[in-house]
Amino acid sequence: MLRIGLFLLTNVAILILAGTVLNLIGFNGIMEENGVDLNLNALLIFCAIFGFGGSFISLLISKWMAKRSMHVQVIDKPRNETEQWLVNTVADLARDAKVGMPEVGIFPSPQSNAFATGWNKNKALVAVSQGLMQRMNRDEVRAVLAHEIGHVANGDMVTLTLIQGVVNTFVLFFSRVIGHFVDRVILKNERGFGIGYFVSVMVAQIILTILASTIVMWFSRRREFRADEAGAQLAGSGAMISALEKLKVEYDMPSDMGETFTAFGLKNGRTGSFQEKFGSLFLSHPPLDKRIEALRNR
Structure with a gap:
């Protein structure tokens, strides 16, 4: 502030x-x-x-708009091991970056893509595309998530x-x-x-x-x-x-x-x-x- x-x-x-x-x-x-x-x-x-x-x-309204325009599926309750890993990874990165746990989501896109948005660094949204999850290994996905958490932490x-x-x-x-x-x-x-x-x-x-x-x-x-x-x-x-x-x-x-x-x-x-x-x-x-x-x- x-x-x-x-x-x-x-x-x-x-x-x-x-x-x-x-x-x-x-x-x-x-x-x-x-x-x-x-x-x-x-x-x-x-x-x-x-x-x-x-x-x-x-x-x-950036989070609201992003969810609707990108058709983001917010992970409220992980349905499989991949979603559980994604949520846990974001939680670990957010803790290390000293920001609040963001909402985590996946959106339908064949391209490798990711974004972070939100007006408050403790109430942000981090989302990745299905294409990114398919093309990158977990170390690389974690790096992409860390990049987005970096945006959140830097305000x-x-x-x-x-x-x-x-x-x-x-x-x-x-x-x-x-x-x-x-x-x-x-x-x-x-x-x-x-x-x-x-x-x-x-x-x-x-x-x-x-x-x-x-x-x-x-x-x-x-x-x-x-x-x-x-x-x-x-x-x-x-x-x-x-x-x-x-x-x-x-x-x-x-x-x-x-x-x-x-x-x-x-x-x-x-x-x-x-x-x-x-x-x-x-x-x-x-x-x-x-x-x-x-x-x-x-």
Whole structure:
């Protein structure tokens, strides 16, 4: 909670600074000369409420949405030895990571996949695909589970939500500042909101969202390295590397399976591809080669 409080205070300070800078460069003066009394502080608060509100609602319902969208079968009472092993393994890893016992589930997917979600590190959900259970040995499955427990222990879901909230706030704020400027200063609209406002807000919001997503994706890639390290600490470097190598083989296969998203690791970009040259800024996961190399060099 202390980390969340400090994070929020830091970003409130950033928002106040943004408003102060706009005042210092004379933005309010320009708007007033064109008959617009724009309260930047009120606009910041409005955008922050909607920016953070949407992110926190998404976080609060993340477990509910994941269970339904991925058709997760939560293991309340293990029906066989494999499910019992899965529950026991997650319990051991959660204890070692000093977090509460997550819900454990399996979802129907032929791809090797796994994810962790939840608003509270002591009330999370960890789920693996049927494909992962079939393709990996138990040491490798344990490493994958340790990686996901690492996300939970690091509080990655909450931190990413806070970052997304700040990004949303700035996108909403600056797109509307640009809209007011275009509508009143450039197009000289004197009454209400003209078409220039709505078009420029829409265009600015699209462009700013794309640019801002690189910040969110940068953090997402960093958290994967941290989760890999946590997985190596909890389950052993050898098992973690072996699991990533199996993923690499699977997702490099020229098939539909190789093109499918996975929460645990995305397929590497092809050599010479747009993704490899430019798209890496928008990847939520680092290339598997880099993740394997980082573990070997730790």
